[in-house]
Every structure is written in structure tokens, then in C-alpha cells.
Amino acid sequence: MEISKREEEYLEAMYLLYKKKGVIRVKDIAKKLRVRPPSVVDALKKLSEKGLVEYEKYDRILLTEKGREIAEKTYSKHLLLTEFFINILGIPPEIAEEDACQFEHYVHEITAERIREFAKYIQEQCPYVIKQFIKEHIEKEEKSKDTSKIEEVKDKHTS
Amino acid sequence: MEISKREEEYLEAMYLLYKKKGVIRVKDIAKKLRVRPPSVVDALKKLSEKGLVEYEKYDRILLTEKGREIAEKTYSKHLLLTEFFINILGIPPEIAEEDACQFEHYVHEITAERIREFAKYIQEQCPYVIKQFIKEHIEKEEKSKDTSKIEEVKDKHTS
DNA sequence: TAAATTCTTTAGGTAAATCTAATTTAGGTG
DNA sequence: CACCTAAATTAGATTTACCTAAAGAATTTA
Numbered sequence: 001m002e003i004s005k006r007e008e009e010y011l012e013a014m015y016l017l018y019k020k021k022g023v024i025r026v027k028d029i030a031k032k033l034r035v036r037p038p039s040v041v042d043a044l045k046k047l048s049e050k051g052l053v054e055y056e057k058y059d060r061i062l063l064t065e066k067g068r069e070i071a072e073k074t075y076s077k078h079l080l081l082t083e084f085f086i087n088i089l090g091i092p093p094e095i096a097e098e099d100a101c102q103f104e105h106y107v108h109e110i111t112a113e114r115i116r117e118f119a120k121y122i123q124e125q126c127p128y129v130i131k132q133f134i135k136e137h138i139e140k141e142e143k144s145k146d147t148s149k150i151e152e153v154k155d156k157h158t159s
Numbered sequence: 160m161e162i163s164k165r166e167e168e169y170l171e172a173m174y175l176l177y178k179k180k181g182v183i184r185v186k187d188i189a190k191k192l193r194v195r196p197p198s199v200v201d202a203l204k205k206l207s208e209k210g211l212v213e214y215e216k217y218d219r220i221l222l223t224e225k226g227r228e229i230a231e232k233t234y235s236k237h238l239l240l241t242e243f244f245i246n247i248l249g250i251p252p253e254i255a256e257e258d259a260c261q262f263e264h265y266v267h268e269i270t271a272e273r274i275r276e277f278a279k280y281i282q283e284q285c286p287y288v289i290k291q292f293i294k295e296h297i298e299k300e301e302k303s304k305d306t307s308k309i310e311e312v313k314d315k316h317t318s
Numbered sequence: 319t320a321a322a323t324t325c326t327t328t329a330g331g332t333a334a335a336t337c338t339a340a341t342t343t344a345g346g347t348g
Numbered sequence: 349c350a351c352c353t354a355a356a357t358t359a360g361a362t363t364t365a366c367c368t369a370a371a372g373a374a375t376t377t378a
Contacts, residue, residue, distance in 0.1 A: 006335070026356060039336055041357060046334090057357065058343060089273045102265035111258050114248045118292065122281070125288045133280050137273065165365070185326060198366055200327060205364095216327065217373060 001050055005105045008074050009033060010043045011052060014063055015071035024061040077104040077112050084115050088122070090134040160209060164264045167233050168192060169202045170211060173222055174230035183220040236263040236271050243274050247281070249293040 013032040017024045029040045044061065047053040052067035063071060078100050085096035123130060172191040176183045188199045203220065206212035211226035222230060237259050244255035282289060 004334080027354090035335085036337065037356065038338085038358080042335075058355095085270060089270065089277055091267075091270050091273055095267050095269060099266055099270050103262050106261035107258055108250075108254050110254060111244060111248065111250050114250055114296065117296075118248055121292050122288065125291075126285045129281065129284045132284075133277065137276075163364080186324090194365085195367065196326065197328080197368085201365075217325095 170230040
């Protein structure tokens with residue numbers, strides 16, 4: 001059974017809502033995925049037919065065992081990638097988050113696992129090198145933040 | 160003007176065909192992207208309207224300056240990611256290729272650039288650590304290759 | 319150069335994912 | 349407990365990206 005990228009995103013959103021709030025509501029899924037409620041209902045029907053979601057209209061919404069497994073796998077890739085981007089590459093969190101949000105749906109198991117191992121290995125073998133790399137780039141970002149603030153002020157003055 | 164992931168893939172395919180063969184043919188684009196020729200024609204019309212492709216039916220197909228720029232940017236991300244996966248993480252080339260093929264369409268400029276810098280930095284600062292990491296994992300792959308060959312043989316015997 | 323083959327294109331249709339507008343249901347409140 | 353509001357659902361339409369079958373153009377070859 002094929003599961004699309006978008007369906008994976010629905011499952012992940014539901015998984016996170018359940019973890020955070022204990023209930024999964026159409027409205028909240030819609031908000032998280034930036035779509036309108038009817039789109040969510042459509043998706044729920046399909047996912048329910050695929051046996052990934054327990055759904056009957058107006059009733060409580062739950063992931064099935066299978067749905068939860070997929071969501072967990074996806075979300076663990078999300079965390080792994082985000083951490084790698086932030087802690088090893090020194091990417092700003094919002095950007096790291098966005099990159100992870102996409103790649104998590106495509107990255108092969110072996111690549112994900114290798115990234116995990118690499119991060120561990122490199123932090124054990126040469127922690128200082130990583131630290132230095134991060135440090136250099138975070139300084140760069142600070143500078144460009146200052147610049148963009150100045151730009152903002154300029155914008156306000158000219159508009 | 161919005162350009163979709165799929166459109167980017169068309170541009171990249173055309174760019175590579177042009178580089179390799181000097182001409183871009185519907186049939187070859189179709190083959191590369193695993194679609195049928197009519198789908199390619201549809202795409203060409205849209206890309207032409209967006210000013211990314213020079214296309215008139217039955218005439219030669221070319222990327223415009225703008226189209227070529229996008230394709231080059233995408234392809235350079237492709238190369239960068241593939242190299243990172245292979246040379247730093249030690250991922251098998253076919254898998255590295257597939258992962259890169261997806262992520263190249265989503266990765267932020269800053270992340271791509273940072274990966275490039277990281278690869279350079281780490282290879283300069285601790286080349287031996289990288290070498291060792293790769294070595295350990297390539298050994299693992301060799302073993303699993305052997306295993307899968309044995310599995311294949313078993314399959315033949317039982318089928 | 320005419321015929322055969324291959325390539326490209328059009329026509330018409332499908333599936334996934336979205337939307338708006340209108341309707342139905344559920345839950346909270348006077 | 350009836351009403352009101354907020355949430356969920358249905359109906360119907362749109363867009364993107366694909367497909368098959370059939371037709372038309374270009375190229376190769378006998």
C-alpha cells in the first residue's frame with residue numbers, strides 16, 4: 001500500500017497533537033498543516049480506508065497501531081535531521097526545522113541511521129573541531145542579523 | 160512566479176540532456192523522468208509560458224537563460240549533496256543519488272552552503288577521523304552485500 | 319522519393335489534494 | 349432544556365500532473 005508524502009504529514013501532525021493534547025481535532029490538524037478543515041476530512045477518510053486512522057464522523061480521531069508506527073518513524077527522522085542541522089552544521093533552528101520537515105519524508109533509512117552515527121562519532125572523536133565550526137558560523141549569523149535589523153529600520157524610514 | 164518541485168525536475172533533466180547530448184528531445188526527457196511523452200509536452204508548454212523553456216511544437220527545445228540558471232542551481236545542489244552522502248557519510252552511491260534527488264529541491268541555500276563548508280572544514284581538520292568512519296561502514300556494507308548474494312542463491316533454490 | 323518507422327502532439331480522461339459555500343452536529347450557557 | 353456558537357461535514361469546483369488512444373509530422377531506409 002502506497003503512502004504519499006502528504007499522508008505522512010497528516011499522520012505526523014496527528015501523532016504530535018495526540019502527544020501534546022491527548023485529543024486530535026480536525027481544526028488543529030488543519031492549523032498545523034495550513035489547510036482548511038474540509039481537506040482534513042478528506043484526508044481522514046482516505047487514511048481510515050488504509051487502516052492508518054480510526055475515524056468515524058463526529059467521533060474521536062485516533063491513529064491505529066500501524067498509523068502510529070509510521071508517524072513515529074517519520075518524527076524520529078525529523079528530530080534526527082533537525083538536531084544534525086542545528087548542532088553539527090549550526091543552521092538556525094527555524095531553517096533547520098523547515099529542511100528537516102521536507103527531507104524526513106524522503107531520506108532512506110540507511111542515510112538517516114548513518115547521519116545519526118556520524119553525529120555521534122564526530123562529536124566523540126573531534127568535539128572541539130565541531131565546536132569551532134559552529135562558533136565561526138554563529139558569529140556570521142549574528143552579524144547578518146544585525147544587518148537585517150538595520151535594513152528593517154531603513155525600510156521603515158523610506159516607506 | 161512559483162516553480163514546483165516537478166518543474167524543477169523537468170528543467171534539471173533538460174539541462175543534463177543538453178549537456179550530454181547537445182539536443183533535448185521529448186522522448187529522452189520522458190525516459191529520464193519516468194513519464195510518458197504527452198506529460199512532457201504538457202510540462203514544456205507550461206515552462207514555456209513561464210519563460211523557462213524555448214518551445215514551439217516540432218521545433219528544437221532549449222532552456223532559456225532563466226531556466227538554465229534554475230537548473231544549474233538545482234544541479235549544483237544535487238552534486239553537493241551526493242558528494243556529501245558518499246564521501247562524508249559513506250552512503251552507497253545509488254542511495255546517495257536518490258536522497259540527493261529529493262532533497263535538492265527543498266534544501267535552503269544556507270543549508271546547502273553550510274554542508275559544503277562543513278565537508279571542506281572537516282576534511283581539512285580531521286581527515287583521518289572521516290577516513291576511519293567511512294572505512295568502518297564500508298566494511299559493513301561489503302558484509303551485507305555478501306549476505307544478500309547468499310539470500311539470492313537461497314531464493315533460487317526454494318523457488 | 320515513397321513507404322515505413324519513430325517521434326511528437328492533441329484530445330479527452332483520471333486521481334490527489336486543495337478550496338469555498340452551505341449544511342449538519344455537538345457542546346456550552348442562560 | 350432550548351438556543352447559540354463553534355466544529356465538522358458534504359457538495360461541488362479547481363489545479364497539477366499524470367495517463368491512453370489516436371492523429372500528425374519528421375526522419376530513416378529500401
